[in-house]
Amino acid sequence: MLSKVFGVLCVLSFICAAATGRIAELGAAVATGASSAVTVSLGLLGTMALWNGIIRVLDAAGATRALGALAAPLLRLVFPDAYRKQNGISEITAAVTANMLGLGNAATPLSIAAVKALAKNGGEEFAASGRATDEMVTFAVLSTASLDIIPTTLLALRTAAGSAAPDEILVPVWICSGICAVAAVLFARLPTILEKHINKMKETLSGKKSGNVATAKFAAANGAAPPNKSGAATMAAAADSTAKSNGTDAANIFGAARDAGMPGGYTNARAKRSAKP
Amino acid sequence: MNFAAGVVVPLVFAGVGALLLFSRREKSQLYFDAFVSGAREGIETAVKLFPTLVALLCAVAMFNASGATELLAKIATPVLSALGIPSELATLLLVRPVSGSASSALAAELLSRVSPDSYAGRCASVILGSSDTAVYIVALYFSAVGAKKARHALPAALCVTALCAVLACAIVRWLMT
Numbered sequence: 051m052l053s054k055v056f057g058v059l060c061v062l063s064f065i066c067a068a069a070t071g072r073i074a075e076l077g078a079a080v081a082t083g084a085s086s087a088v089t090v091s092l093g094l095l096g097t098m099a100l101w102n103g104i105i106r107v108l109d110a111a112g113a114t115r116a117l118g119a120l121a122a123p124l125l126r127l128v129f130p131d132a133y134r135k136q137n138g139i140s141e142i143t144a145a146v147t148a149n150m151l152g153l154g155n156a157a158t159p160l161s162i163a164a165v166k167a168l169a170k171n172g173g174e175e176f177a178a179s180g181r182a183t184d185e186m187v188t189f190a191v192l193s194t195a196s197l198d199i200i201p202t203t204l205l206a207l208r209t210a211a212g213s214a215a216p217d218e219i220l221v222p223v224w225i226c227s228g229i230c231a232v233a234a235v236l237f238a239r240l241p242t243i244l245e246k247h248i249n250k251m252k253e254t255l256s257g258k259k260s261g262n263v264a265t266a267k268f269a270a271a272n273g274a275a276p277p278n279k280s281g282a283a284t285m286a287a288a289a290d291s292t293a294k295s296n297g298t299d300a301a302n303i304f305g306a307a308r309d310a311g312m313p314g315g316y317t318n319a320r321a322k323r324s325a326k327p
Numbered sequence: 328m329n330f331a332a333g334v335v336v337p338l339v340f341a342g343v344g345a346l347l348l349f350s351r352r353e354k355s356q357l358y359f360d361a362f363v364s365g366a367r368e369g370i371e372t373a374v375k376l377f378p379t380l381v382a383l384l385c386a387v388a389m390f391n392a393s394g395a396t397e398l399l400a401k402i403a404t405p406v407l408s409a410l411g412i413p414s415e416l417a418t419l420l421l422v423r424p425v426s427g428s429a430s431s432a433l434a435a436e437l438l439s440r441v442s443p444d445s446y447a448g449r450c451a452s453v454i455l456g457s458s459d460t461a462v463y464i465v466a467l468y469f470s471a472v473g474a475k476k477a478r479h480a481l482p483a484a485l486c487v488t489a490l491c492a493v494l495a496c497a498i499v500r501w502l503m504t
Contacts (some may be wrong), residue, residue, distance in 0.1 A: 082390030106365025
């Protein structure tokens with residue numbers, strides 16, 4: 051991919067320079083670029099070394115384990131299938147915490163191990179069709195919102211560029227990637243949720259008979275609540291607060307999530323909440 | 328939000344210092360060794376990045392000198408300004424989902440051109456820090472397990488990147504002005 055970016059940049063600049071008559075300036079630019087690579091790299095060296103060292107100390111002191119303990123309950127909510135099958139949550143937690151600490155080289159193999167565990171959960175259906183499961187998609191999309199507590203390269207780049215306060219972007223970065231992580235889970239789940247919702251609507255519209263069947267199914271689902279009942283209640287509560295702050299759209303999405311075949315716990319939690327005066 | 332700026336880093340260092348001071352001697356030595364090996368790894372990363380940086384910074388310098396950057400910014404301005412994103416970030420936004428080291432190089436060049444403490448510089452920083460290379464991640468993960476149909480993974484990942492860009496600028500405006 052990098053090679054293509056390089057190619058596109060070079061060819062486009064030549065065409066553009068030819069069109070505007072600036073070909074001669076390109077040669078000078080190449081020389082400046084090469085020497086500025088030296089300045090940038092030298093500026094990067096110290097900060098990269100420093101922060102990587104600090105991260106290793108935190109890792110050795112058990113920060114990874116502590117973060118994992120914090121993240122695991124949330125990850126159970128995001129990956130219910132892996133939790134139900136008791137396979138993959140530990141790999142996902144390891145990958146997510148390594149990414150949060152910015153353990154670059156260690157994080158990639160861990161992420162791949164996590165995807166492999168999710169592929170195993172996909173069973174024969176996945177092996178036969180090669181159609182990514184919901185949780186694989188969720189994991190990949192979630193990785194795009196990089197939850198990096200100490201973005202080392204970024205701090206190094208800002209220091210190298212002579213920022214007065216290289217670390218002032220930390221809090222904004224945390225807020226931004228946190229919101230993006232929530233959005234990532236939503237985006238990844240949305241097609242499936244909508245599909246289920248539409249199917250259910252079709253079912254209800256197509257007559258009373260099938261509607262009754264659907265209700266019966268739903269009641270059965272309510273009887274068999276999943277193990278993470280309290281977790282489900284938290285999610286429902288979180289859903290409500292998000293809905294309040296985001297307006298009706300979010301409310302609809304979450305409403306759809308609850309109504310459309312989410313395990314009984316969600317519905318139970320909702321019924322309990324609405325029963326309160 | 329400037330109160331957080333000067334405090335986070337000193338706090339981290341005070342914490343690490345206290346950890347080294349108050350843990351047993353062997354443990355303390357272990358932590359320091361961890362720092363040293365981590366720091367060495369950081370240098371290796373920076374050194375490994377160097378050849379890529381040379382190639383890309385040359386290409387980006389050419390791109391700037393040819394006027395292509397301005398052209399791209401001019402084309403993208405109506406869309407970007409409606410979303411509150413500074414038009415200087417047009418190239419960075421295009422490259423961000425595709426290549427990590429290329430976006431680092433572009434950010435390095437951008438931060439040396441506009442100040443890292445300016446609005447555009449801060450926006451670029453937050454975008455770089457809170458998003459990842461969507462295309463690369465999806466390709467890597469799904470090829471590792473032989474998933475032929477990635478379904479909506481790539482569009483969803485690109486939506487997250489786009490949302491991240493808009494959100495980053497909004498947060499910078501909200502917290503840092």
